[in-house]
Amino acid sequence: MIRVLLAEDMHMVRGALVALLGMERDIAVVAEVEHGDAVLPQALAHRPDIAVVDLDLPGTDGLTATAELRRRLPDCRVLILTGHGRPGTLRRAMDAGASGYLLKDAPPAELARAIRTVAAGGRAVDPQLAAAARRAVDCPLTPREAEVLRLAAEGAEPAEIAARLFLSAGTVRNYLTTVVTKLGARNRVDAVRLAQEAGWLV
Numbered sequence: 541m542i543r544v545l546l547a548e549d550m551h552m553v554r555g556a557l558v559a560l561l562g563m564e565r566d567i568a569v570v571a572e573v574e575h576g577d578a579v580l581p582q583a584l585a586h587r588p589d590i591a592v593v594d595l596d597l598p599g600t601d602g603l604t605a606t607a608e609l610r611r612r613l614p615d616c617r618v619l620i621l622t623g624h625g626r627p628g629t630l631r632r633a634m635d636a637g638a639s640g641y642l643l644k645d646a647p648p649a650e651l652a653r654a655i656r657t658v659a660a661g662g663r664a665v666d667p668q669l670a671a672a673a674r675r676a677v678d679c680p681l682t683p684r685e686a687e688v689l690r691l692a693a694e695g696a697e698p699a700e701i702a703a704r705l706f707l708s709a710g711t712v713r714n715y716l717t718t719v720v721t722k723l724g725a726r727n728r729v730d731a732v733r734l735a736q737e738a739g740w741l742v
Contacts, residue, residue: 542659545571545588547579547605548621549597553644557592557621557651564652576600580608583616589659592651593638595622595629603636610637617658621651628739630669640664679740680722688715690741693732 544561546569548554554572561567571586573579576597583591591609595602606618619640620633630641640658642650643666654664679686691701698712705712716728725731735741 542567542590542655543570543586543588544568544655545573545579545583545586545591545616547573547576547591547593547597547602549574549594560648560651561655567652567655574598576602576605579605580612583609583613587613588616590617590619590655592619592621592655595620595624595633603632606633606636606638619654619658619664625666625669626737626739627669628737630665630739632739641669642666643669679735679738681719681735681740685715685719685722686735686740688712689719689732689735692716692728693736693741 544567546554546557546561548557551574554574558569558572561569570588571582573582577599579591579593579597579600591606593602593605597605600608602620602622606620609616609618617639618637619642620638621642621644622629623644625643633641640654640663642654642664646666657664681689687705688701691704696704698709698716701707702709702712716731719725720728720731723731723734725734732741
């Protein structure tokens, strides 16, 4: 029997997943959590074989919870179940120690199949997303450019970014112009969007 911890904050989705997995003879949901902070304590209490973790958990996010699980309970493998089909997010999940990455719009039978694959020591990743991740290029931004863009993504204006990074406002504007050019973006907002989708603004 494969013992599963399910971490999903949406009650209806979590209930549907529990019901779905309840129809599988070799899978048992031994714990359910709706908050990221509860993932590790419940995993330590119930010792599941697999943790199915949503990325967007309140409190501790899914990536942090995954890294904590892999560090504190290495025998528990992690399958990410998410609506984020971005290559950069997939890379970050794998870097955190996830063994699987499944999109929520996958056919229902895929979840049980992915759990069995991960439990057997394999990897279960959406094939199209895996291919996109392989095609994705490394971040072209320097650390300073990424830092400036990260602050811009938080809504900071050039003057505020300059003050926070001890730069002149003109230097910040130059950085933002360079970023827009490097990413082939239309403007600063588009550059933020492209960088976030690629997983470059962590």
